[in-house]
Amino acid sequence: MNDYAAGNGLINRRVLLTRAVRGGAVAGAGLLIPGVSQGRPDWMRRPGGPMSETGAPSNYEAHVVRRNIASRPGTAGSGASRTPLGHLDGIITPSRLHFERHHGGIPDIDPANHQLRIDGMVARPLLFSVEDLLRYPIVSRIQFLECSGNSSGLIRPKPAKLDVTALHGLVSCSEWGGVPLHYLLDEAGIKPEGKWVIASGADSAALNRSVPLDKVLDDAIVALYQNGERLRPANGYPMRLFLPGWEGNASVKWLRTLSVTDQPAMSREETSKYTDLRDDGTAHMFTFPMGVKSVITAPSPGIGMHEKGIYQISGIAWSGAGSITRVEVSADGGRSWAYAALDTHVLPQALTRFRIGWDWQGQDAVLLSRATDSLGNIQPTREQNMQGRARGSFYHVNAMQAWSVDESGALENTYV
C-alpha cells in the first residue's frame, strides 16, 4: 500500500518510476520482437512538403478546434466559442484556439484609423495610435483570461452530459504584451476626484465596463501582443484592455476610450449582466477577481481509458488572486486526497498544469481536483459554491468538478 498516494489508485511519482523499470508494460509500450523490423512507411519513400510562410496543424488534428459555438437567437455576433481543453496540454493556449465571447461580433479594424482616447477627469485628454503606444515601455506576462460565465453548467440541478470544453472552455492563457496604463494616465494627469475608469470598445456593441482606478494603475495594460504576435481580431486587435486575474468581460476588447470618472457607469454589462444575484434578493456587483479553480482535463468525458493500466491525470488550476500553491486530487469522490505535481512554470495569474499518476484496473471512480492559491484560498465544493445563489445566477462559478468513471473507462460529469 506504500505504492499509493491516496485511495483508488493515485500513484506517487517515485512509485511510478519503480514500476516502470521493474514492471514492463507500465504504459502499454510494446516489447519489440527480435527480427521483426518496423516497415518503412510511405512518408520515408519520397520527399515531404516544402517550407511555407505560415504553418498549420496536422490534418490528423483537425478535430482540435473551438467548440460549442453559440450565438444568441436573432443576433449575428453575440455568443461564444470554447477552448478544447481536453486536447491541450501545458499552460499556453494557441491563439487560434483562445476562447471567444463577443457581444457585437468581431470588428475588422484598420489600425491606421483607430485611436485610444483618454478623457474625463484628466488634466489633458489624449489620443494614442498603435504607433504611439509602441513607443512606451511594454511588459509581457503569461496570464489567464476567463469569462465569468465559465463553468456555469454546474449550476444545473442535475449533472448535464457535457464535456470539459462545454463546461469549462471559457478560459485560456496567453503571453500578453502591452503598455502599463499608469504611463498613459500619468501623462494625461488624473484629477483628484477620479476614482473609476470607464473603458469602451470599438465593436458595434460599444461594450463598456467600469474599472476601479486602483486596478488600472496597479497592473492593467493596453495589450498589443498575444503569444508573441499582434493581437488576433477575436481578441481585440489592434488593442485591448487587459486586467490580470479579473473577469474577462472587463478586459474590454478593441479598446477605444478610457474615461476617468468619480463613479461607475452602471452600464448594461455590469448591471443586467455580470452581476451576481443572491437568494436574499441582493445583487453583488463588481466581483472582479476570478476565484481559485481547477479542473481535470484528461481523462475527462470523451477522453477516457481504453484498457486497464497506468494513466496520467492532467489538469489546469488558476486563481485571480495570485499563484497556485497546491492542487489535490481524489479518485474516490473526496474520501482521500493526494498532492498532484505542479509542472515547471507556476506563474501568478496564469494557468498552472498539474499531473498525477493513476492505476486504473477497471474500477468505478470519481475524480476530483481542488486548488489552493498563494492567499490561502481553497477551491469550494459545488455545494459550498451554490450556497446563497439566486436561482439561475451563473457567474463566478469555481466549484470543484467531479468526473465519474465507469467500468468501460468512460467519464461523465457528476455531482458529489
Added chain:
Amino acid sequence: MNDYAAGNGLINRRVLLTRAVRGGAVAGAGLLIPGVSQGRPDWMRRPGGPMSETGAPSNYEAHVVRRNIASRPGTAGSGASRTPLGHLDGIITPSRLHFERHHGGIPDIDPANHQLRIDGMVARPLLFSVEDLLRYPIVSRIQFLECSGNSSGLIRPKPAKLDVTALHGLVSCSEWGGVPLHYLLDEAGIKPEGKWVIASGADSAALNRSVPLDKVLDDAIVALYQNGERLRPANGYPMRLFLPGWEGNASVKWLRTLSVTDQPAMSREETSKYTDLRDDGTAHMFTFPMGVKSVITAPSPGIGMHEKGIYQISGIAWSGAGSITRVEVSADGGRSWAYAALDTHVLPQALTRFRIGWDWQGQDAVLLSRATDSLGNIQPTREQNMQGRARGSFYHVNAMQAWSVDESGALENTYV
C-alpha cells in the same frame, strides 16, 4: 546628463516616467482638441464577424509571415524559413511562425502508423506509440530552439544588407511538452557499455544525429506538444526529440528510432555538416550547447524611426547554458553601455526579452547588445567570434549584432 543611462540617448526607466509626466508628447501621443470628437468608424455601425472554430490574424498583419524561404537547388524540401523577429514581441513564438529547417521536406505522418523504437544496447528493445507516450509523466517547459547555422550571415567579410529575420530568424521559443527520455530508457534498460544514443527521423532524409547519453538522461524529452497543442508537422508531428539549449539539428524531428550505442554514428549531419572547421585544419565536432547571444529586434533594418523622439529598443537574449542574467545596450558603437530591463519571465534556456528607452534626435548611432548568462558567459564581439574560424565556417555564430542608424532613422547591418 543624469537623465541618461549611457551615451547617445539611452534612457533610465525612471527618467522616462518623469519625462512622460512632465514633457507631454514623449511618444508622439496627440493632445485631444476639445470639442473635436473621434468619428464613429464604419466597424461600429454594423455587427462584426461571427465566432469560429479556429481564429486567424488580422488581414492588416498579413505581412507578418516567415521569410527568406530557401530551398537547395534541385531539391524539393531541403531548406529553411525564418521567424519574422522584427514584428514579434514577448518570448513566445507563435507556432505558425516557428522557423523551419528541413532536409527531406515535411512528412505527412499518420500517428496511428508511427512508433518510436528504442533499441541497441538495451536489455529490452521497445516500441512506443503516441498513445503509449501519453501515459507517461509529461513535463512542459518554455525553451528556445535555434539552428546552429543561425546568424551565419555575420561571417561575410562585408556587412550584408540583411534584416533581423534574414540574419537571425532561425531561432524561436515555444512551450514544449513531452515525456522525459529517462523514463523510457530506464524501462528499456541501458547496458553498461551504452554511451551514445543515435536518434533518427521518419522523414525521407532519415536524418540522424548522435547524442551523448548523459544529455538524454538529464533533460531530453520526446516532445508531443508545442504551445499547448500537438506539434505542428513542420516541427516533428507526431513526436520529436527535444534537447534543451542544444543546436536545433540534434533535436531530431519525426523521431522514429533511438539506438543506444558505445560510440557516435559519425553521420552526414555531424561530419559533413554541423561541424566547426578551424583555421588550423582541425574540425570541432559535437559542439552542442548554443552560445550566449542577443539581438536588438526593434528598431532594426526596415523597422526604423519616422520622426525624432523617444523610442523603445527591444530585443531577445538566450543561452544554451542557462538563464540570461544581464543584457547591456550601447547606442554609440560600444563606447558606453547601459543595462537593459529584462522582461517579467526570465527562464532557463528560453528567449528573454530586454528593453531600454532611447532618445533619438536624428543623430547617427550604432546600436549593439551584449548578453551575459548564469554561468558568466559573455556574448563575444564579432571579431572575437570570427577568431580561428576556417574560411566559410558558419556554425555557432553568436557575435554581437551592430545596427547603424542614419539621420533618416533607417538602420543597417554594420560591423564595429
